[in-house]
Amino acid sequence: MSITIFSQGAAGEVTGSRHFLFTDKAKVLVDCGAFQGKREEADRKNRQWDFDASALDAVVLTHAHYDHCGLIPLLPKHKYQGNIYSTAATRDVANLIMMDSCKIQAADAVHLAKRAAKLGKTFDWEPLYKDTDVVEAISQFVTLSYNRPQIIADGITAKFFDAGHILGSSLIHMTIKDGDKTVRVLYSGDLGRNDEPILKDPQPADPAEYIVLESTYGDRLHEGKKDVMPELAKIVNETVSRGGKIIIPAFAVGRTQELVFYLHLLHDQNLIPSIPIFVDSPMAVNATSIYKLHQECYDEETHEAFTKHHDNPFGFNDVRYVDSVEESKKLNELKGPAMIISASGMCESGRILHHLINNVGDERNTILLVGYMAEYTLGRRIKNREKQIKIFGDMYDLKAHVEEINGLSGHADYKEMLAYLKSMDTSALKKIFLVHGDPEAQVAFKKFLMDNGFPNVVIVEKNKKYTLD
Numbered sequence: 001m002s003i004t005i006f007s008q009g010a011a012g013e014v015t016g017s018r019h020f021l022f023t024d025k026a027k028v029l030v031d032c033g034a035f036q037g038k039r040e041e042a043d044r045k046n047r048q049w050d051f052d053a054s055a056l057d058a059v060v061l062t063h064a065h066y067d068h069c070g071l072i073p074l075l076p077k078h079k080y081q082g083n084i085y086s087t088a089a090t091r092d093v094a095n096l097i098m099m100d101s102c103k104i105q106a107a108d109a110v111h112l113a114k115r116a117a118k119l120g121k122t123f124d125w126e127p128l129y130k131d132t133d134v135v136e137a138i139s140q141f142v143t144l145s146y147n148r149p150q151i152i153a154d155g156i157t158a159k160f161f162d163a164g165h166i167l168g169s170s171l172i173h174m175t176i177k178d179g180d181k182t183v184r185v186l187y188s189g190d191l192g193r194n195d196e197p198i199l200k201d202p203q204p205a206d207p208a209e210y211i212v213l214e215s216t217y218g219d220r221l222h223e224g225k226k227d228v229m230p231e232l233a234k235i236v237n238e239t240v241s242r243g244g245k246i247i248i249p250a251f252a253v254g255r256t257q258e259l260v261f262y263l264h265l266l267h268d269q270n271l272i273p274s275i276p277i278f279v280d281s282p283m284a285v286n287a288t289s290i291y292k293l294h295q296e297c298y299d300e301e302t303h304e305a306f307t308k309h310h311d312n313p314f315g316f317n318d319v320r321y322v323d324s325v326e327e328s329k330k331l332n333e334l335k336g337p338a339m340i341i342s343a344s345g346m347c348e349s350g351r352i353l354h355h356l357i358n359n360v361g362d363e364r365n366t367i368l369l370v371g372y373m374a375e376y377t378l379g380r381r382i383k384n385r386e387k388q389i390k391i392f393g394d395m396y397d398l399k400a401h402v403e404e405i406n407g408l409s410g411h412a413d414y415k416e417m418l419a420y421l422k423s424m425d426t427s428a429l430k431k432i433f434l435v436h437g438d439p440e441a442q443v444a445f446k447k448f449l450m451d452n453g454f455p456n457v458v459i460v461e462k463n464k465k466y467t468l469d
C-alpha cells in the first residue's frame with residue numbers, strides 16, 4: 001500500500017489550506033481554503049487551480065473559516081461530484097461564509113469596473129464564484145457527528161473529533177486499510193484552546209502514526225482566557241465613567257458571540273453597568289442563529305449557565321441585534337454610554353467604518369481591539385495609535401482611547417499544542433508534519449516539539465510529496 005500526502009496551500013504560510021492524501025485506491029482532499037492577504041496576490045493564488053477535482057473520491061472539511069472553506073464552491077465548477085464531509089455546524093457556518101464572500105466579490109466587481117471605466121481601461125475581472133455555485137457545493141455536503149466513524153472512500157474511514165476552535169470545528173482522523181495493513185493519519189485543522197467560552201475543550205483524538213499539525217502560534221504564547229473577563233469589565237467601566245462609547249470591531253462569526261457571552265456573564269454578576277449593547281452586523285445576526293441551533297457544540301458550562309435558565313445564551317436585555325441599514329444609521333444619533341460591536345474584524349469594510357468615523361474623534365470613547373490585525377489594514381493603524389486615520393478617503397483624528405484584549409485567540413499556542421499532543425495516546429506516532437504556520441513559527445515549533453519528546457517533525461513544503469509507510 002502506498003500513501004502520499006502533499007499540500008498546495010498552508011505550507012510555510014497560514015492561509016489557503018489545501019491538503020491531499022492519495023492512496024493506490026483513493027484520493028482525498030482535506031479543506032479547500034482561500035488565500036487571504038494583499039488583494040491582488042490573494043486573487044492570483046485563488047485562481048491557480050492545478051489539480052484535477054473530478055479525480056477526487058472525497059473532500060473533508062475541518063472547519064468553516066474562509067482560509068479553510070473559501071474555495072469549496074470551485075469544486076463543483078471543476079467537476080467534482082462527490083461528497084463533502086463536515087459536521088453539521090461547519091456546513092451551516094461555511095454556507096454563511098461562502099455566501100458572504102459572494103457578496104464581497106460582487107461588490108468588488110462593481111467597484112473595479114467603475115475604476116477601470118474612469119481610467120478608460122477595459123474591465124475583465126470576474127468573481128471567483130457566484131451564489132449559485134455555493135448552493136451547488138452545499139448540496140454536496142454530507143454531515144457527520146463527532147465520534148462517528150464513516151467510510152468516505154475505498155479503504156478510508158474518517159472520524160471527526162471536536163477541535164474547540166470555532167463552532168463545529170474538527171480534527172479529522174483517517175484510518176487507511178489495505179488487507180491487514182492499517183495506517184492512521186490525523187489532520188488537526190486549527191486547534192482551539194481549553195476554557196474557550198461556549199465551545200468544548202479540544203477533544204483528544206484516536207492514536208495515529210502520522211499527525212498533520214497546525215503551527216500558527218508555534219512561537220507565541222497567549223494571555224490566559226481567565227484574564228479576559230476582568231480586562232473587559234475594566235475597559236467598560238472606565239469608558240462608561242467618562243460618559244463614552246465602546247466601539248468593538250469584531251469578526252461576525254465566533255468572536256462576536258464570544259464577546260456577547262462574556263458581557264452576559266459580567267452583566268449577570270453585576271460587574272458592568274447596564275448599557276445598551278448593539279451588535280450591528282447582518283452577518284453576526286445570521287451567525288448567532290446558527291450558534292443557537294447547534295447546542296451539541298456547547299460545553300457543559302454553557303448548558304449549565306444558560307440553556308437551563310434562558311432560551312438564548314447570546315442575548316440578554318441590554319443586547320440588541322441590528323439588521324437593517326436604517327437602524328444601523330440611527331446608532332449615529334446615540335447619546336450617552338453604549339457599546340457597538342460591528343464587522344469587519346480588521347476594519348477593512350462593513351458598518352464598523354461608519355461607527356469609527358462617528359466615534360474616533362471623541363476622547364471619551366474607546367476603540368477596543370479583540371482580534372488579530374493584519375499589516376496594511378485600518379485595524380493595524382488603529383492598533384499602532386496613528387494620530388490620524390484614513391476612512392473612505394478622508395482623514396480623521398484618532399482621539400479615542402485604544403485598548404486591546406489579547407486573550408481571545410481561538411488558536412492554541414505552542415505550549416497548549418504540546419499539552420494537546422500529550423493528552424493523546426502517541427505511543428504509535430511516527431512523524432508530525434507541520435502546516436499552517438509562518439516559517440519562523442514553524443522552525444521554533446519544530447525545535448520545541450523535538451525538545452519535548454517528539455523527535456520526528458517535518459516542516460511541510462508546498463507541493464512536495466511525502467510517502468507514509
Ligand SMILES: [Zn+2]
Binds near residue numbers: 063068165190
Ligand atoms: Zn480557523
